[in-house]
Amino acid sequence: MKKIFRDKKLTIAPLSAKDLKCAREYTDFINDLITEGAKLLMNKKQTLKEEQGWVINVVKKVKNKEKVFLIARDGKKVVGNVSFESMTFRKNHIARMGIAIRQGYRGNGLGKYLMSEIMKLAKKQLKVKPKIFQLEVYENNKPAIALYKKMGFKIVGKVPKQIQYGGKLIGEYIMIKEVK
Template identity: 35%
Template structure:
């Protein structure tokens, strides 16, 4: 398990799970900035501090119960990204869903790749899932490129699914090819550094 990572620009990012000491205001600012920026995330309006506190409480509880992995990415103690892995309920327990968001100034430096790699490895170790999957909006080309690099491919299209700026966009469901994931890791920048 990695607790810190070096980005392409040399910055060192600390990775840690939720621990209950989070500053709800910082999390609120993080999500509201992403919403204002009109990223392809589900949240479509600003959240209040009360809502954010409640949301954090739920995430922490789920994390502590072992029902999800929730990781924060920090630079000098400040939140710059987060990601989660969550198995489904009951007969869907073998299917783990992933999600990720990174603050604008910290994108394109390899953090998304490193965080998801860590999240996939922790998920494998914890749950040995049958499927690791995620959803992405057709127009979210940066995210799609990253997911393809990691070894995900489209298995379903939900046509006209996601409401964005008064239009309905297609949403894709992607599944991880675990062999591809292992292979690409060996040839990636990080993997080649270790050899």
């Protein structure tokens, strides 16, 4: 599907086996976020081989309906992704979210759009219907926390000293949204 965010016409599509050919574009995307110091878990640049392994793993999970995944592209360039993955066993009613938008594409409503689409997809496609949407976020990640609150997530707890960032140990908020 094509959609315009400010002046940029982006293509938004679910990840599929075709994307196994696009590992180079994912490598550029993740490495751009890592170079920037984005407030994500990962902090080590990925090689093409590592990224290929990651794509294979995600494609498998999507096929098994354990994960839903959307990618936004500007031409071939990957500019955003969002996903929900079911947790396992006694926690499989919980689906955990991840989102990242590339620098230069933020603040145009893409994050909001991807979140609303992925929540619909998670309800429709995950093998185990989620009852709780959940995520973790650095306590100092203001744009992300504002986005999540706007999308109906609530902070339910804070776990201290979870993340090594800028020479400090940063706490993380746990945020949830009950799925109706």
